[in-house]
Amino acid sequence: MxxxxxxxxxxxxxxxxxxxxxxxxxxxxxxxxxxxxxxxxxxxxxxxxxxxxxxxxxxxxxxxxxxxxxxxxxxxxxxxxxxxxxxxxxxxxxxxxxxxxxxxxxxxxxxxxxxxxxxxxxxxxxxxxxxxxxxxxxxxxxxxxxxxxxxxxxxxxxxxxxxxNGETHYTGLKTAEEVEDKVIELHSEIENSLQGLSMKKKTEILGLFSKFKALMLIKPEEDMKNKLRSLVQDQAAGNPKKSLFHNVKFK
Incomplete structure (x- = not known):
């Protein structure tokens, strides 16, 4: 439990x-x-x-x-x-x-x-x-x-x-640079929100942290495309078959 x-x-x-x-x-x-x-x-x-x-x-x-x-x-x-x-x-x-x-x-x-x-x-x-x-x-x-x-x-x-869902705010981001820009923007939003601690502000802060969590979970589309490209190239070269998720560990 x-x-x-x-x-x-x-x-x-x-x-x-x-x-x-x-x-x-x-x-x-x-x-x-x-x-x-x-x-x-x-x-x-x-x-x-x-x-x-x-x-x-x-x-x-x-x-x-x-x-x-x-x-x-x-x-x-x-x-x-x-x-x-x-x-x-x-x-x-x-x-x-x-x-x-x-x-x-x-x-x-x-x-x-x-x-x-x-x-x-x-x-x-x-x-x-x-x-x-x-x-x-x-x-x-x-x-x-x-x-x-x-x-x-x-x-x-x-x-x-x-x-x-808090994880859906930034699903349109495609590159690591876009994610970095959003992280900087979010940092500024959080700093501004922390100036007040009314319930409204607390609500805004919680919402910002939800966005932060979403950003941390994003895998930019370009990174996934690069992994797929590498996978195809490895297979064409006769290397052992790999998975896009071969490094992922499940508990």
Whole structure:
């Protein structure tokens, strides 16, 4: 169990995301009042990350930064997990037996109009939460091969087109030079974010670390092409057959 949790921690640096798909009938949209409602997370199901969220895992966040709290840095409704694009105000946030239920009033802005229209049309059919684990509230169940998550820090709820993964921010980079440029740019972003420590800033920092993790995991396409070219040349020269992944060790 300890090994599983240690690996989970190492692989979960920065902000995490979980998305839930829904059908049109599962969300309520009032175009006149501009209020939307639905579920942002479901309890009891093992998700793609191997997590099972337990009812109560959001309770502390709701109490401290929910819509009825006195906090200035309340849990916010965003567009596509972008902290620079808040799209509405969460007015209800509760845990019931099914999951995390929310209601949000969408602002009268172009992006708000777009969200309402695309939720109504079904073009967008997912909500996703931005959160971080509270590790002393996470256990591993070997029988279920799942992590039992009893508490998280909830930062935001987003309408998303595709469930976000922190490792997908930079999939378009092709060369090592592009990766280096992004590392320098990210370093500057982190320095700027560290000037303040409000919850919003902490959220931004966690998001930046997620991008950092993504950069560290990227294998530039040009490197892979060079390895493939070398492999073909070795085979043509009659050298022993190699694999692109002959140096990779699995545990």
């Amino acid at each position: 300890a090994h599983k949790l240690k690996t989970k921690k190492r692989e979960s640096i920065g902000m995490q995301y979980k998305a839930i798909s829904f059908e049109a009938k599962e969300i309520t949209i009032n175009s006149e009042s501009r209020r939307i409602s639905g579920y942002a997370a479901i309890f009891g199901n093992k998700d793609k990350a191997g997590d099972i969220l337990i009812k109560g895992c959001f309770s502390k966040s709701i109490q401290e930064r929910g819509p009825q709290s006195n906090a200035n840095d309340k849990i916010i409704h965003l567009w596509m997990h972008n902290m620079n694009e808040p799209v509405g105000k969460i007015v209800t946030l509760i845990e019931d037996d099914k999951g995390l239920y929310f209601e949000a009033d969408i602002d009268k802005i172009d992006l708000g109009d777009r969200e309402i229209a695309q939720l109504e049309s079904g073009t967008i059919n997912q909500f996703s939460i931005g959160y971080s684990y509270v590790w002393d509230k996470v256990d591993y169940d070997s029988e279920k091969d799942a992590f039992i998550v009893k508490e998280v820090v909830l930062y935001e709820i987003s309408a998303v087109s595709i469930g976000c």
